[in-house]
């Protein structure tokens with residue numbers, strides 16, 4: 222039997238093969254490869270998709286985060302509150318600017334526990350970074366309220382939440398800046414690295430436009446020390462194709478998730494919970510199991526691959542040893558790291574494949 226992989230990016234390509242190939246050829250033949258018409262058109266279309274005034278394409282999701290904090294003037298001596306159970310890039314976006322991450326534990330939806338944010342605010346806190354982890358938008362009412370009352374900036378890490386909203390409003394539009402990654406496996410994925418920021422603030426959009434291009438607006442006039450973090454024409458063109466189909470791609474994943482919700486009935490497994498008013502686009506379908514490692518091995522023996530998002534929380538990573546946290550600092554986060562498992566959830570997963578995954582999960586520990 223064929224192995225079921227954790228993702229099949231080829232299927233995402235072949236579904237719209239002709240459109241992708243036509244676009245790639247068009248860009249190749251145009252003779253214009255960096256910051257051109259495709260990038261501008263994509264920025265306009267993506268801003269409209271999220272309901273933001275401005276979108277600025279950059280080279281990756283990490284760069285979007287780095288540039289966001291930079292544009293807000295957050296750096297050395299400043300603190301940014303972020304959930305402890307996130308991908309390490311969220312934290313690097315903060316620390317590369319010299320600022321300090323202050324971690325909060327997640328709630329049962331894998332999002333920052335809003336009840337804990339306020340306790341972590343000090344006179345050095347400048348911002349909250351919300352991560353809409355796994356594709357579920359966080360409950361933004363309480364978080365925006367906390368930021369407003371304390372005069373904090375709000376940045377959203379939307380690398381996993383393209384098109385996921387809260388009460389009908391898109392993730393990325395609640396705070397000062399929304400940061401997106403278009404890494405190939407994301408719900409809207411490029412064919413290489415790519416990212417963007419969205420914002421309603423013209424000043425912020427302008428600063429990031431300058432920062433992404435060596436700190437220059439006018440060629441060879443450099444106002445500040447910037448980066449080379451441009452979105453290229455081919456990726457932007459291919460992203461425009463993907464964006465056109467984003468709704469149907471997200472709906473397909475939601476339908477897969479509904480079937481998992483309905484048909485997985487093994488009491489040893491905890492399924493993802495949906496919070497009212499928060500859309501979930503299932504970047505990942507993450508279950509929990511006390512015998513996670515055993516389960517993972519069992520599935521692998523049956524030809525079903527899984528992945529752990531994420532086995533080592535940032536505060537326990539070598540990179541952040543200097544922050545001085547140890548095991549036990551964030552017990553909820555650490556218990557998630559020991560029990561979460563992402564099962565196959567991707568566009569193009571067939572009915573038969575999904576049936577195999579479900580049967581296998583339901584048999585685990587019962588035979």
Ligand SMILES: *Cc1c(COP(=O)(O)O)cnc(C)c1O
Pocket residue numbers: 281282283284307308310311352378380381402403404414415416
């Ligand atoms: C993928 C991801 C990023 C980083 O995006 P890249 O494009 O890979 O740099 C940041 N945050 C989260 C939550 C992610 O999942």
